[in-house]
Amino acid sequence: xxxxxxxxxxxxxxxxxxxxxxxxxxxxxxxxxxxxxxxxxxxxxxxxxxxxxxxxxxxxxxxxxxxxxxxxxxxxxxxxxxxxxxxxxxxxxxxxxxxxxxxxxxxxxxxxxxxxxxxxxxxxxxxxxxxxxxxxxx
Amino acid sequence: xxxxxxxxxxxxxxxxxxxxxxxxxxxxxxxxxxxxxxxxxxxxxxxxxxxxxxxxxxxxxxxxxxxxxxxxxxxxxxxxxxxxxxxxxxxxxxxxxxxxxxxxxxxxxxxxxxxxxxxxxxxxxxxxxxxxxx
Numbered sequence: 001x002x003x004x005x006x007x008x009x010x011x012x013x014x015x016x017x018x019x020x021x022x023x024x025x026x027x028x029x030x031x032x033x034x035x036x037x038x039x040x041x042x043x044x045x046x047x048x049x050x051x052x053x054x055x056x057x058x059x060x061x062x063x064x065x066x067x068x069x070x071x072x073x074x075x076x077x078x079x080x081x082x083x084x085x086x087x088x089x090x091x092x093x094x095x096x097x098x099x100x101x102x103x104x105x106x107x108x109x110x111x112x113x114x115x116x117x118x119x120x121x122x123x124x125x126x127x128x129x130x131x132x133x134x135x136x137x138x
Numbered sequence: 139x140x141x142x143x144x145x146x147x148x149x150x151x152x153x154x155x156x157x158x159x160x161x162x163x164x165x166x167x168x169x170x171x172x173x174x175x176x177x178x179x180x181x182x183x184x185x186x187x188x189x190x191x192x193x194x195x196x197x198x199x200x201x202x203x204x205x206x207x208x209x210x211x212x213x214x215x216x217x218x219x220x221x222x223x224x225x226x227x228x229x230x231x232x233x234x235x236x237x238x239x240x241x242x243x244x245x246x247x248x249x250x251x252x253x254x255x256x257x258x259x260x261x262x263x264x265x266x267x268x269x270x271x272x
Contacts, residue, residue: 011247013264014245015248016246016247016248041248065151066151066155072272074150077150079149082149082246085149085225085246086246086247089225089226089246090225091225092228093226097228099199101196101225103196
């Protein structure tokens with residue numbers, strides 16, 4: 001699954017947001033972030049894919065898409081929802097028949113940290129100097 | 139020769155992005171309508187005629203496949219050509235969409251150029267027979 005994400009995720013960032021993610025070694029004790037975007041893959045088992053994104057990175061993504069707009073919090077959440085949706089869509093396509101993608105959701109604050117607390121990120125990236133971590137559960 | 143277009147996607151960002159690409163594509167546009175799911179799209183179509191629809195598959199309340207089925211049940215609305223734009227790349231879903239009359243398919247993530255190329259090709263094929271859209 002990590003290798004699939006390695007193939008799919010950078011393409012999404014490059015094509016949609018014009019950003020090139022650099023994979024990090026990993027092992028960051030406490031990855032930084034303000035939002036957690038989640039999608040579930042439902043098949044022979046259920047897998048939750050979660051992306052932890054700090055607000056400055058979400059803002060930069062939004063500004064790359066819409067340079068003439070000061071992004072609202074709703075815009076940031078919408079963009080992150082779409083990001084995890086595209087990652088989930090790419091994953092179920094690679095996993096083969098029998099897998100379905102659940103509707104994406106975005107969490108903030110305590111609720112967000114409750115989802116990733118105590119879990120090691122599967123992959124970590126540096127994107128234009130900002131961190132992004134991807135978590136898998138299930 | 140100006141087109142009326144309906145964009146159906148639960149992401150307001152994707153709707154805005156598609157609008158921007160259409161506006162920059164050089165296609166003459168009368169109005170671009172928006173809906174965030176299939177149900178809303180059906181409501182728009184009760185009061186507005188559109189020349190073609192750009193539609194996502196993965197949406198809450200009524201997804202793109204169900205929307206297409208409902209569209210095809212109607213003799214008049216069923217003739218509106220549809221471009222699917224989705225994260226959904228599974229062959230069985232694409233086949234189902236094609237059986238339901240989808241004319242073109244774009245997988246997310248997309249570049250603005252990919253969308254523009256598909257629209258140009260699609261409009262050329264679908265509307266070259268008619269002097270003008272409806």
